[in-house]
Amino acid sequence: MYKALPSIGLLGGGQLGRMLLQAAVDLDLQIACLDPDAEASCHQLTPNFQQGSFQDYETVYQFGQKYDVISIEIEHVNIEVLKQLESEGKKVYPQPHILQMIQDKRLQKQFFKDHGFPTADFVLTDNQASLSQHIDFLPAFHKLGKGGYDGKGVQYIADAASVTKGFDAPGLLEKAVDFEKELAVIVARNPQGETAVFPAVEMVFHPEQNLVEFLFSPAEITTTIAKQAEKIAVDLINTLELVGVLAVEMFLTKDGQVLINEIAPRPHNSGHQTIRGNESSQYEQHLRAITGLPLGSTKSFGFSGMLNLLGAEGFTGPAKYEGLADILAIPGVFPFLYGKKITKPFRKMGHITILGDSKGAIIEKANQVKNLIRVIS
Amino acid sequence: MYKALPSIGLLGGGQLGRMLLQAAVDLDLQIACLDPDAEASCHQLTPNFQQGSFQDYETVYQFGQKYDVISIEIEHVNIEVLKQLESEGKKVYPQPHILQMIQDKRLQKQFFKDHGFPTADFVLTDNQASLSQHIDFLPAFHKLGKGGYDGKGVQYIADAASVTKGFDAPGLLEKAVDFEKELAVIVARNPQGETAVFPAVEMVFHPEQNLVEFLFSPAEITTTIAKQAEKIAVDLINTLELVGVLAVEMFLTKDGQVLINEIAPRPHNSGHQTIRGNESSQYEQHLRAITGLPLGSTKSFGFSGMLNLLGAEGFTGPAKYEGLADILAIPGVFPFLYGKKITKPFRKMGHITILGDSKGAIIEKANQVKNLIRVIS
Numbered sequence: 015m016y017k018a019l020p021s022i023g024l025l026g027g028g029q030l031g032r033m034l035l036q037a038a039v040d041l042d043l044q045i046a047c048l049d050p051d052a053e054a055s056c057h058q059l060t061p062n063f064q065q066g067s068f069q070d071y072e073t074v075y076q077f078g079q080k081y082d083v084i085s086i087e088i089e090h091v092n093i094e095v096l097k098q099l100e101s102e103g104k105k106v107y108p109q110p111h112i113l114q115m116i117q118d119k120r121l122q123k124q125f126f127k128d129h130g131f132p133t134a135d136f137v138l139t140d141n142q143a144s145l146s147q148h149i150d151f152l153p154a155f156h157k158l159g160k161g162g163y164d165g166k167g168v169q170y171i172a173d174a175a176s177v178t179k180g181f182d183a184p185g186l187l188e189k190a191v192d193f194e195k196e197l198a199v200i201v202a203r204n205p206q207g208e209t210a211v212f213p214a215v216e217m218v219f220h221p222e223q224n225l226v227e228f229l230f231s232p233a234e235i236t237t238t239i240a241k242q243a244e245k246i247a248v249d250l251i252n253t254l255e256l257v258g259v260l261a262v263e264m265f266l267t268k269d270g271q272v273l274i275n276e277i278a279p280r281p282h283n284s285g286h287q288t289i290r291g292n293e294s295s296q297y298e299q300h301l302r303a304i305t306g307l308p309l310g311s312t313k314s315f316g317f318s319g320m321l322n323l324l325g326a327e328g329f330t331g332p333a334k335y336e337g338l339a340d341i342l343a344i345p346g347v348f349p350f351l352y353g354k355k356i357t358k359p360f361r362k363m364g365h366i367t368i369l370g371d372s373k374g375a376i377i378e379k380a381n382q383v384k385n386l387i388r389v390i391s
Numbered sequence: 392m393y394k395a396l397p398s399i400g401l402l403g404g405g406q407l408g409r410m411l412l413q414a415a416v417d418l419d420l421q422i423a424c425l426d427p428d429a430e431a432s433c434h435q436l437t438p439n440f441q442q443g444s445f446q447d448y449e450t451v452y453q454f455g456q457k458y459d460v461i462s463i464e465i466e467h468v469n470i471e472v473l474k475q476l477e478s479e480g481k482k483v484y485p486q487p488h489i490l491q492m493i494q495d496k497r498l499q500k501q502f503f504k505d506h507g508f509p510t511a512d513f514v515l516t517d518n519q520a521s522l523s524q525h526i527d528f529l530p531a532f533h534k535l536g537k538g539g540y541d542g543k544g545v546q547y548i549a550d551a552a553s554v555t556k557g558f559d560a561p562g563l564l565e566k567a568v569d570f571e572k573e574l575a576v577i578v579a580r581n582p583q584g585e586t587a588v589f590p591a592v593e594m595v596f597h598p599e600q601n602l603v604e605f606l607f608s609p610a611e612i613t614t615t616i617a618k619q620a621e622k623i624a625v626d627l628i629n630t631l632e633l634v635g636v637l638a639v640e641m642f643l644t645k646d647g648q649v650l651i652n653e654i655a656p657r658p659h660n661s662g663h664q665t666i667r668g669n670e671s672s673q674y675e676q677h678l679r680a681i682t683g684l685p686l687g688s689t690k691s692f693g694f695s696g697m698l699n700l701l702g703a704e705g706f707t708g709p710a711k712y713e714g715l716a717d718i719l720a721i722p723g724v725f726p727f728l729y730g731k732k733i734t735k736p737f738r739k740m741g742h743i744t745i746l747g748d749s750k751g752a753i754i755e756k757a758n759q760v761k762n763l764i765r766v767i768s
Contacts, residue, residue, distance in 0.1 A: 018711070032416065039413045039436065041715075042728040058438050059416065293667065293723055293746055308720035311746070315692040334395070338418075343685035346670055351419040369670055369688075 019043055020105070020305050023081030025068040026088035027056035029352040029362065030281045030297075033289070034087060035059040037297035043305065048077045055352045071095045078104060085258065085304050087280055089117050090161070107205075107257040107304040108279040116279050120159040120186050126274050129253050131246065133274045134265070135189040142182035149174045154187040156180040191273060193265040197233050198284035199247040202259045202299040202309050209251060210299065210309035212292060214243040215284055217263075228380060229320040230373060231287055235266065242272050250277070259300040261285060283322070287367045290348055291318030316369065319376040321383060323349070323364040325357035331391030333357035335364075340386045344379055346370050349387075356391075363389045396420055397482070397682050400458030402445040403465035404433035406729040406739065407658045407674075410666070411464060412436040414674035420682065425454045432729045448472045455481060462635065462681050464657055466494050467538070484582075484634040484681040485656040493656050497536040497563050503651050506630050508623065510651045511642070512566040519559035526551045531564040533557040568650060570642040574610050575661035576624035579636045579676040579686050586628060587676065587686035589669060591620040592661055594640075605757060606697040607750060608664055612643060619649050627654070636677040638662060660699070664744045667725055668695030693746065696753040698760060700726070700741035702734035708768030710734035712741075717763045721756055723747050726764075733768075740766045 019041060024031055027049030035056055038045050046062030047054070057063045066073040068088070074095040078084050083105045084096065096110035115121045126133040137148050145156065152174065158167035158181045169179050171187070200212040216233035233240065247262040254260070261282030263275040285296035294302075294310025302309050325333070332355060341347050346369035357363055366383055370376040396418060401408055404426030412433055415422050423439030424431070434440045443450040445465070451472040455461050460482045461473065473487035492498045503510040514525055522533065529551065535544035535558045546556050548564070577589040593610035610617065624639040631637070638659030640652040662673035671679075671687025679686050702710070709732060718724050723746035734740055743760055747753040 019715075036413055036416045039409065039730075040725065040727050042730040059436070061435050061438075290670065294725075302719065307716055310719070310725070311722040313723075338396075339684055342679065342687070345688040346690075348417065348671075348687070350417050353416075353419040 019307075020082030021080075022046070022301070022304065023048070023077055023084045024056075025074065025077075025084070025086045025091045027051070027054035027063060028087060029055045029354075029364075030087035031056045032059060032352060033286075033295070033297045033350075034281065034301060037295060038301055040298065041301070041307075043301055046077070046081060048074065053355055055354060058353070068092065075099065078106075083107060083304050085280075085300070086113070089113060089278065089280070093117070105205075105304075108260075109255075109257065112254050112256050112279060116277060118159050119157050119162065119276070120184060122277065123186055123188070131250060131253075131274055132272060134191045136186045139180070139185050139187055141184070142178070142180045145171065145177040145180045145187065146174070148187050149177075151187055151189065153190045155190060157186050157188060159184040159186065191265045192268050194268050195233065195235065195266045196275070197235070197243050197264045197266055197272070198229075198282070199243050199262045199264065200259055200282060200285040200288070200296050200299075201244075201247040201251045201262065202296075202303045203251045203256055204303045204309055205257050205306050207252075207255075208309055209248050210294075210312050211244045211248050212285065212288060212296065212312040213314050214240050214264075215287070217284060227322055229284060229287060230376065231291055231318045231320075232314055234373060239266060239270070239272065246272060246274060250274070258303050259285075259296055283362075283365075286350070286365045287318040287320040288312075289350070290367045290369060291315055317371065317373055317376055319368040319370070319380055321366045321368070321380055322362060323351075323366055323387065323389060325359050325361040325363055326388045326390050327359045329389070329391040330358040331356065333363060334390050336388040336390050337386040341366065341383050344382060347379060347383060357389045396684075397459030398457075399423070399678070399681065400425070400454055400461045401433075402451065402454075402461070402463045402468045404428070404431035404440060405464060406432045406731075406741075407464040408433045409436060409729060410663075410672070410674045410727070411658065411678060414672060415678055417675065418678070418684075420678055423454070423458060425451065430732055432731060435730070445469065452476065455483075460484060460681050462657075462677070463490070466490060466655065466657070470494070482582075482681075485637075486632075486634065489631050489633050489656060493654060495536050496534050496539065496653070497561060499654065500563055500565070508627060508630075508651055509649060511568045513563045516557070516562050516564055518561070519555065519557045522548065522554040522557045522564065523551075525564055526554075528564055528566065530567045532567060534563050534565060536561040536563065568642045569645050570650075571645050572610065572612065572643045573652070574612070574620050574641045574643055574649070575606075575659070576620050576639045576641065577636055577659060577662040577665070577673050577676075578621075578624040578628045578639065579673075579680045580628045580633055581680045581686055582634050582683050584629075584632075585686055586625050587671075587689050588621045588625055589662065589665060589673065589676075589689040590691050591617050592664070594661060604699055606661060606664060607753065608668055608695045608697075609691060611750060616643060616647070616649065623649060623651065627651070635680050636662075636673055660739075660742075663727070663742045664695040664697040665689075666727070667744050667746060668692060694748065694750055694753055696745040696747070696757055698743045698745070698757055699739060700728075700743055700764065700766060702736050702738040702740055703765045703767050704736045706766070706768040707735040708733065710740060711767050713765040713767050714763040718743065718760050721759060724756060724760060734766045 027047035032055040213232040215231040218228040261278040288295040351364040404424035409432040590609040592608040595605040665672040728741040
């Protein structure tokens with residue numbers, strides 16, 4: 015029988031929130047957003063946009079009172095208040111204790127290890143000085159426990175001479191993995207325990223900025239590896255009992271192992287292309303999951319690709335999209351602009367989804383696109 | 392070089408406007424809506440929703456001053472004011488003189504005839520009494536010249552005895568066509584004269600309400616017929632020099648002719664399934680066309696179907712969607728709810744897009760969906 019759809023209060027109003035709001039129109043789901051930036055990507059897309067801090071206990075508590083389900087589009091939110099809301103019977107998805115674990119890369123890694131999930135070897139470090147105790151563990155990546163975001167909070171430590179590059183805060187040293195590819199799998203789970211997994215995608219990172227620069231779906235890997243990567247994601251979300259979508263970034267090592275790198279308990283950059291590339295998008299899937307609806311089909315329509323659209327170096331100010339009409343003239347090229355007023359170097363201003371008949375066709379279009387579009391001011 | 396995207400003022404804020412607004416998010420296009428209903432489908436989707444009449448000269452004139460491009464999502468708007476805005480240099484798409492012609496089915500039919508487009512034979516009628524002069528033309532459909540909408544304004548006249556069922560206003564009598572299928576083609580054209588056509592779809596009407604009830608894409612017709620239907624649509628939009636999308640409803644007669652039935656200069660019920668079924672949707676295409684951008688790829692991802700979701704008989708009041716979760720459990724079934732607060736019998740409350748591997752699979756899912764969902768109050 016009919017059950018009214020719950021209202022959603024979302025912490026964060028950035029681009030992920032924007033695409034959640036856009037997807038919510040289909041089912042007429044009501045979403046409110048809380049974001050400190052009055053001009054956040056979501057601010058014009060819901061009459062219930064509230065300017066405020068998602069880290070402030072009282073602000074989040076009052077905001078959370080108003081909606082049936084509380085969710086997030088960014089991890090760095092106040093966990094204590096989410097736990098309080100949950101204890102008062104509010105549905106908070108992803109669940110606060112999982113969010114808390116994922117917020118801290120040290121706890122995250124320990125969780126993988128404790129539950130037998132494959133991940134690169136690591137040691138925990140307390141501060142910069144403690145790196146010197148692990149010279150024999152180098153070369154490795156030093157990762158900040160808390161607060162890293164979009165490539166920040168990760169530092170490569172080649173040898174003893176470079177330990178001073180490490181973070182002077184709790185973190186971990188992770189063995190540099192000799193990988194062939196980086197993969198990502200997005201999986202969803204609803205409160206009934208139903209899961210649905212998107213096909214594994216393949217990522218190419220920008221060497222300097224460490225942001226996903228280019229992505230292909232489906233990943234060019236064997237069926238065995240694909241199944242293995244997808245099984246890890248499903249096992250992980252089931253072990254966590256997480257409600258919502260979970261993005262699992264992985265390494266495929268040169269000797270054929272799949273290792274978990276990091277996870278994010280929300281729609282993720284590595285799933286943008288699901289909007290045109292798959293029957294359901296990761297955004298719709300997250301909404302279905304957190305509102306307790308059956309999950310959607312994750313089937314790919316074919317090959318897809320995704321390019322991030324970053325602010326060009328040397329420009330800070332009101333954003334302009336040079337070459338936008340030119341890329342729109344290429345068949346199968348679909349820009350998604352995030353509605354951010356101000357561009358700055360390497361700021362994520364949008365992304366571009368590319369559809370094509372083959373991986374080669376997508377790479378060709380991606381190269382055309384890269385040469386045509388630029389976010390300037 | 393960069394050219395700022397124009398702002399859009401849309402007359403009408405119903406479901407077609409809603410899907411235009413949703414599509415506009417991708418390119419961060421700013422759309423304002425004017426609709427007499429304060430709770431129209433669009434009212435929560437843009438901060439620039441204005442309650443007001445799109446038939447009132449002064450209201451539309453003031454509204455139109457504020458935006459770069461004026462467009463419509465309903466034909467029954469004030470034409471004189473659109474002509475005035477156009478004469479003052481405002482971009483008005485579709486162009487008012489085309490809208491005026493299409494508003495009147497008599498002018499529409501005459502246009503097809505004058506330009507050699509295939510259409511069923513007809514005679515113009517001035518009032519109900521004049522029907523008696525055309526007894527030898529029966530059986531035929533009597534169509535009201537102006538003001539028909541969603542199946543209203545069309546009456547079947549079998550014989551002399553039933554001429555009293557005709558409309559007592561200017562109209563036309565159209566020979567009943569012995570058709571095999573009803574087809575629809577959506578085509579777009581931008582101000583540069585570029586056109587793009589969606590594959591022909593096949594419609595099944597509800598016998599009583601005369602609303603599209605069920606639609607398949609692509610139509611199950613020969614390549615020759617498909618090309619013929621698509622060519623008619625392209626020739627028509629080029630002859631009209633219309634900017635925007637044009638929906639062309641056609642009959643495929645039992646002897647293999649393709650005849651134009653009616654046209655609509657806007658996104659159309661027969662193109663809803665392009666949202667998941669094709670690379671670009673008709674909504675995105677309309678936005679690209681009226682803002683002067685290159686048109687998108689119209690390629691189908693495969694088979695798709697579309698069912699209208701109408702208010703159930705016997706229910707008037709706040710809408711509830713019985714069986715919504717049940718249909719969401721069927722893979723490839725995607726409901727689109729229009730956010731209308733009040734349901735009434737046969738009101739268009741939403742639609743359901745169905746994806747599947749074959750026409751048979753889609754029909755099977757459509758039948759499941761029909762038996763599961765009901766809009767009640």
